[in-house]
Amino acid sequence: MKIKDHKKINIPDKPGVYFFMKGKTILYIGKATSLRDRTRSYFPSTTLGTGRLLDSRGPMILDMVVQADNIKWQETDSVLEALILESSLIKKHLPKYNVKEKDDKSWNYVCITNEEIPKVVVIRGKDLKKEHSSFLPFTLPGVPGGTLALKNKNTLFIEPVNTFGPYTNGSQLREAMKIIRRIFPYIDNDSIKKNNKEFYKQLGLTPEGLSDYKKNIENLKLFFQGKKKRIIQNLKKEMLACAKRKEFEKAGEIKNKIFALNHINDISLVKAENLESFNFSVLHPSRSTGRDPQTFEIERFSVFRIEAYDVAHMSGKNMVGVMTVIENGEISKNEYKKFIIRTQSGANDTGALEEILSRRLRHTEWGVPNLIVVDGSTAQINVAKRVLSRYQFKIEVVGVVKDDKHKAKAIMGNETVIKKYKKYILLANSEAHRFAIKFYREKSRKNMFE
Numbered sequence: 001m002k003i004k005d006h007k008k009i010n011i012p013d014k015p016g017v018y019f020f021m022k023g024k025t026i027l028y029i030g031k032a033t034s035l036r037d038r039t040r041s042y043f044p045s046t047t048l049g050t051g052r053l054l055d056s057r058g059p060m061i062l063d064m065v066v067q068a069d070n071i072k073w074q075e076t077d078s079v080l081e082a083l084i085l086e087s088s089l090i091k092k093h094l095p096k097y098n099v100k101e102k103d104d105k106s107w108n109y110v111c112i113t114n115e116e117i118p119k120v121v122v123i124r125g126k127d128l129k130k131e132h133s134s135f136l137p138f139t140l141p142g143v144p145g146g147t148l149a150l151k152n153k154n155t156l157f158i159e160p161v162n163t164f165g166p167y168t169n170g171s172q173l174r175e176a177m178k179i180i181r182r183i184f185p186y187i188d189n190d191s192i193k194k195n196n197k198e199f200y201k202q203l204g205l206t207p208e209g210l211s212d213y214k215k216n217i218e219n220l221k222l223f224f225q226g227k228k229k230r231i232i233q234n235l236k237k238e239m240l241a242c243a244k245r246k247e248f249e250k251a252g253e254i255k256n257k258i259f260a261l262n263h264i265n266d267i268s269l270v271k272a273e274n275l276e277s278f279n280f281s282v283l284h285p286s287r288s289t290g291r292d293p294q295t296f297e298i299e300r301f302s303v304f305r306i307e308a309y310d311v312a313h314m315s316g317k318n319m320v321g322v323m324t325v326i327e328n329g330e331i332s333k334n335e336y337k338k339f340i341i342r343t344q345s346g347a348n349d350t351g352a353l354e355e356i357l358s359r360r361l362r363h364t365e366w367g368v369p370n371l372i373v374v375d376g377s378t379a380q381i382n383v384a385k386r387v388l389s390r391y392q393f394k395i396e397v398v399g400v401v402k403d404d405k406h407k408a409k410a411i412m413g414n415e416t417v418i419k420k421y422k423k424y425i426l427l428a429n430s431e432a433h434r435f436a437i438k439f440y441r442e443k444s445r446k447n448m449f450e
Helices: 003-008 035-040 047-067 079-093 098-099 170-183 189-194 197-202 210-224 230-245 248-262 267-276 291-299 347-359 379-392 417-449
Strands: 016-022 025-032 070-075 108-113 120-126 148-150 156-158 159-165 305-314 317-327 337-340 371-375 396-402 408-412
Touching: 016 035, 016 047, 016 079, 025 035, 025 047, 025 079, 025 098, 035 070, 047 098, 047 159, 079 159, 079 170, 098 159, 108 170, 108 210, 120 170, 159 210, 170 248, 189 230, 210 230, 230 248, 305 347, 317 347, 317 417, 337 347, 347 379, 371 379, 371 417, 379 396, 396 417
Parallel strands: 305 371, 371 396
Antiparallel strands: 016 025, 016 070, 108 120, 108 159, 148 156, 305 317, 317 337, 396 408
């Protein structure tokens, strides 16, 4: 195929899975954030672009493009679902160039154990045994464990397991598992090693709550089978049952889970997709655009989201907080959020920040930031990192330190990040301060007339 052939095909700008075809034979299956842009990237318009395609994807993929005579596709609701669908279709069809491109022993598989308390782990194909795989044991008081057998003096294994895969991109799978875990929390070997009792409690892992955890695992299996609609149907039935029993808090949690499934936040996957392969036609910025080179650097690697937080009050009264957002160097006012502080009775800015971040991180449907900016220094940065750790997010945090006139005098945090995004960090912080003061005044005026 050539670029003129691609232009004739009306490929949508949607996430999904694409198929390079030769007649009725599938040569290659891939996933995409944008089916149009991703498939377009296989057809560089210059000789220089062809050389980069050869360097980045290898001679077999270049040969595959030459052999192909058509492209087909299947849309999905999200990039995450495209990743799951791609895996099942590769396993089903074993396309020539997918198999050639990478030895299946180096592919990744998601494994769910059949223990009384199931675990979820990712392992390499070379470590995947037909009879068993290696896992760490985990038991709860009053709950029987699985059938454990000693493999060697350091490792225990359990059999059998449910396996899903293969997944050809390890880094994208790791990002995907983070997203999935926020919807369907699960135990893995790392959480057992850390012995995070608070995490187990949040999972409902008590002898009394084990049935709910098992439902979660069953939904997780359905998700890896691409059966999201069935999961949502099951959750709706469960939500209605909880409402009838007047278990409104639990019904609310299920409602949030349904919302998360219908609005899967896969910004991190979108970023990883575009970092892995972006259109060769935009490798060099146009000198005629007048764009800031730093803005262009952010843009070509997809969405880079900065969230800034600030607190406003008068001696602890009418305390409020806000979140402002900068995406790809541009202010996104429609993403701004307001918070009325409920847990602090005095002038406790760090306590207020902890409440704001805790409430915000429960809303993964809002998107996941690449960088968080707090107003303050070490105390505020440490609070942010503590909350991020509690919710198992790994996000860079910087703090803007102010002088006695509330002007920025320093930025604390990762020097490389600060150097690269200083302009946008200060913009986000300035917006947060402005928005917080505005919200505080609105709330104060309203309270005066109540």
